[in-house]
Amino acid sequence: MNKIKKTVLNRVEGEIELKLIWEDGKIKDAFVIAPNFRGFEFILEGKPPLDTLVITPRVCGICGHAHLIATTNVLEALYKENGYNIEVSEKAKLIRNITLSCEIIQNHIRWFYLFVLPDFIRLGENLDEFRPIKGLKWRKAIDFSSKIVKVIAIFGGQWPHTSYSLPGGVVSDPTQTDIMEAVSIVNSLIEYFEEDIIGMELDDYLAIDNFYDFMEKSNGDLKLFIEKALKHNFSKIGKAYSRFLTVCDLNPFISSGVTRRKKCKFDINKVKEVEAFSFLENGKPNFSNDRYSWAKAPRYEEKPYETGPLARRINNEDTLFKNLLKEFKGYYIPRIWARVDEIGKLLIAVKKYLLEINLKEPSYIKPKVDIRKLEGVAFGSCEAARGSLIHKLEVKDGKIKNYEIITPTTWNLGTRCKRYLSPGEKSIIGVDSQIKAEMIIRSFDVCSVCTSH
Numbered sequence: 001m002n003k004i005k006k007t008v009l010n011r012v013e014g015e016i017e018l019k020l021i022w023e024d025g026k027i028k029d030a031f032v033i034a035p036n037f038r039g040f041e042f043i044l045e046g047k048p049p050l051d052t053l054v055i056t057p058r059v060c061g062i063c064g065h066a067h068l069i070a071t072t073n074v075l076e077a078l079y080k081e082n083g084y085n086i087e088v089s090e091k092a093k094l095i096r097n098i099t100l101s102c103e104i105i106q107n108h109i110r111w112f113y114l115f116v117l118p119d120f121i122r123l124g125e126n127l128d129e130f131r132p133i134k135g136l137k138w139r140k141a142i143d144f145s146s147k148i149v150k151v152i153a154i155f156g157g158q159w160p161h162t163s164y165s166l167p168g169g170v171v172s173d174p175t176q177t178d179i180m181e182a183v184s185i186v187n188s189l190i191e192y193f194e195e196d197i198i199g200m201e202l203d204d205y206l207a208i209d210n211f212y213d214f215m216e217k218s219n220g221d222l223k224l225f226i227e228k229a230l231k232h233n234f235s236k237i238g239k240a241y242s243r244f245l246t247v248c249d250l251n252p253f254i255s256s257g258v259t260r261r262k263k264c265k266f267d268i269n270k271v272k273e274v275e276a277f278s279f280l281e282n283g284k285p286n287f288s289n290d291r292y293s294w295a296k297a298p299r300y301e302e303k304p305y306e307t308g309p310l311a312r313r314i315n316n317e318d319t320l321f322k323n324l325l326k327e328f329k330g331y332y333i334p335r336i337w338a339r340v341d342e343i344g345k346l347l348i349a350v351k352k353y354l355l356e357i358n359l360k361e362p363s364y365i366k367p368k369v370d371i372r373k374l375e376g377v378a379f380g381s382c383e384a385a386r387g388s389l390i391h392k393l394e395v396k397d398g399k400i401k402n403y404e405i406i407t408p409t410t411w412n413l414g415t416r417c418k419r420y421l422s423p424g425e426k427s428i429i430g431v432d433s434q435i436k437a438e439m440i441i442r443s444f445d446v447c448s449v450c451t452s453h
Contacts, residue, residue, distance in 0.1 A: 041453065046400060070380045
């Protein structure tokens with residue numbers, strides 16, 4: 001007889017429940033449940049388009065800035081759909097990339113030290129440095145993740161819920177002093193990344209293309225994580241579908257694409273949200289017996305895809321991570337490694353962006369047409385900390401007729417469809433430990449707040 005156990009997954013952004021079906025000591029079936037409804041898409045209906053710049057950053061307190069950038073992009077796309085060119089200075093583009101990248105960096109640091117490493121204490125490991133609240137490494141991670149947020153505040157005025165980006169640029173006019181202060185902060189984060197996280201010079205790390213070379217040269221917390229994960233047999237678990245999706249470019253380290261057997265160009269028209277097991281169907285509640293979550297099921301060409309840093313590494317055709325997927329049968333270790341890897345690569349990009357800003361350029365170029373005169377459907381996207389974020393906007397008579405948001409966690413941990421489990425659900429089938437199942441789900445960097453937007 002199958003055993004059913006339902007539990008709340010803690011130490012995530014928001015609240016997620018796991019319903020696990022056990023048979024012979026292993027997980028036979030799994031349901032990832034987003035139990036709360038928030039309704040931001042409905043709040044936006046009937047509002048003027050520019051209201052989105054204040055409302056959507058409040059979808060999430062961790063990646064709200066990504067929602068701002070996706071919203072800016074969809075509003076600028078609306079202009080283009082109506083035949084109007086939007087001018088954005090290189091200065092404004094750089095500033096947007098800086099602030100978005102810094103939000104991703106702060107998330108990755110906190111996730112690795114506050115969520116991932118403390119999990120091994122639950123498996124009996126003596127990792128007092130990473131113990132929540134008391135551990136020196138835990139507290140150090142809080143300190144440095146807070147420092148990088150100051151860069152967002154320098155350019156965006158505040159964090160979270162920043163609203164400084166809008167069609168035509170940004171409402172930020174930094175000085176040379178602001179830029180040098182930001183560079184100083186980034187330099188301190190690079191030093192922290194080298195000394196604590198990877199345990200080697202960043203340039204040496206970037207030259208590594210295989211698992212064994214890294215383990216030989218590293219003396220950092222990433223190596224410690226890998227050693228503990230191998231000790232507890234995580235090398236063979238956590239795989240989803242080997243299908244990876246990235247919706248747009250961010251810097252030389254992040255390229256859009258869809259990889260299954262080979263990499264192809266991403267096409268927004270091939271994305272669809274399936275509602276077969278969601279409590280929300282055609283904009284109305286449906287609590288039929290087979291429905292179990294407020295999340296939907298995003299599909300690309302009718303198939304589930306994993307998004308996030310591992311997908312970004314694969315779609316960027318990164319040799320190290322292509323080799324890691326060959327090295328490990330399971331994706332738990334590569335998935336976490338990819339997110340940590342991205343910290344260093346984004347720090348490099350941010351420093352480069354800061355030094356390229358031309359202060360003489362305008363921060364904002366006013367669009368020549370009032371947005372209230374525009375109508376139609378547009379898409380905007382960006383890469384957020386947890387993966388690919390898509391906003392869809394429909395405007396009629398100067399008001400929002402429809403607004404749809406597809407978040408990274410919905411891609412990874414949304415509901416199943418008639419043919420496929422979600423990537424998260426698939427990744428824990430066959431696992432023989434509830435703690436390990438929770439750790440695998442947490443490897444996707446769960447955000448139920450965005451999932452149940």
